Amino acid sequence: MYDSLGAQTGLPRPPPNPQPNPFGNAFVGAGSGLIRGGLGAYGEKILGSSSEYVQSNISRYFSDPQYYFQVNDHYVRNKLKVVLFPFLHRGHWSRITEPVGGRLSYKPPIYDINAPDLYIPLMAFGTYVVLAGISLGLHGKFSPEALNWLFFKGLVGWFLQVSLLKMTLFSLGSGEAPLLDIVAYAGYTFTGMCIAVLGKITWSYSYYFLMPWTCLCIGVFLVKTMKRVLFVEVRSYDSSRHHYLLLFIALAQFPLFLWLCNISVNWLF
Template structure:
């Protein structure tokens, strides 16, 4: 009994209690430090995941949308030479490949100001505005002008632009090239308003040449798009050798589709009162 009571006394002495408290406090500190380490590791891992996800999203957005400022780096010489290529593509003596720009260890293409074959958005937007001005003038000289009629032409122009973009996207996608930036396709689709503006100018001067001029502009736009799409397939996505027969049929179909689009754009004031 004495030994047992002495044992209990030894266990519950203040000194032993202090040792137990110190031990428990040490365990708390130990596990607390481990908790901080785990938090830091999880935080670093989370930042790594978020960073990789952010870079993945940015890379994919850049692939399909690219930098809008790139498409407005133009000058007077580029605009004049580009209009010649669009209106008379069969007279273009140079190559159709885009100029590469390797700087900082990254591959890219030179902006329009340094490469006539680069797509831009300046000419499509200016051509679209010119088309609307000419359409309004034509409606005026034919006594059919009204805000509603001009609004119809604005909507018609946007629909044609959208259809052209969808057509080019579908053609490239069918040929296995889905990595072309979206703004490139928007630019190529908007060049049709250059030809549409020429058609309206000819209608204003002499309406009887409407059909002849429209067919000529359809031919020019078709040649320009075929050359451009072939260049994309050869130099930018390198899938030119695949499905050659299918490719030729799709390119010809794309060129022929310019006929209804340009006739639609050229028929200003149809149905207007």
């Protein structure tokens, strides 16, 4: 009768009464809780370990980029003296450490003249490109394409210098120096190149004196710096091979200077 009434009057039909299962909800709730808890703990462990691994490797190889721009006028003047006149530097070549967070860390450049920075290398690289463009203009060869080519040529030279210093560290069993440190040390080469190119613009004959002098100074600066890095980080090394590699770094500056200071649109000359 109810079925016929519901069908006739259009009233909603009540749902059938399901058979109660007192254990089903308990098993489902406990299982989902165990799955959520297990997966959460496992995921947190994986993500935590991976984030720690990434952070440790980033700080190990790249360090903090802001560290390399903590400079002032006093630091820039003194650093240029050390780079361009390393023979006159009477102080030590080692960096100053300080305890930070329970471990030793290096003081920023503003407090340590021996700390690497990226301000001077980037400014020197930009100045090198500008002087190269002026030199091309004086010879009637300036064009945006030629300036772009010299910019790319300077980047290739910077990369070659970084590769040379990095391979030296690897060959002596110490490849753990932060990459930005190596980039900064390699970028100081452009300070000497700027002086050589400026001398070539103002008086062409001065180039034949300024280029060898600045090349020699940059070579001595890199040798002094690399000796400090190697002595600090290398635990065991071959002394004879160590000196040969440092000599190779100094001698490699001459072809690099000849190539980059020759302002032309050609690849080799």
